[in-house]
Amino acid sequence: LGHVGYTAIKKMTSENMATGMPIDLSSPTPVCQFCILGKQTKTPIPKEWCGERATRVLEKVHADLMGPEVV
Template sequence: LGHANYQTVYDMSQKDTVKGMPIDLSSAPSKCQSCVLGKQTKTPVPKKREEGHRATRPVCSRMGNNYIMNIVDDYTSYPWTISLVNKDDAFSKLQAWERAR
């Protein structure tokens, strides 16, 4: 579940809000490797330089009954919306969309 921030522990010690817990404030702890890894961010994905090379395809539902698949060309940002009866139709509809392009 993690641990308290060093500065928070230090502040609690200075304000005497912690009783019965020995706190060694002589040196700050080294960086916690788990915290460092947990705060890493993803490297941005470079945009494609040609139309049609990559498109994002989220599948969304509306009140759990109807589905739509939004397709956005990564290069041009041109959007398409495809209606789906159920999620299982997504792959075949995507193939049909790619053939029609």
């Protein structure tokens, strides 16, 4: 799921490998927000717990509060 990189598109255009793609070869590389979001990484979860442990059932509850995302 994605698209060809802008460098590949410029190469295809400059070497006449594809037609019908009017592109200004001197234009700067555009930014694709979806590519940026897709390449983001999170820091790994620490191996050691550094907080207080729950001593009773349901004393601490963890929930996913985000989603679903629109693509």
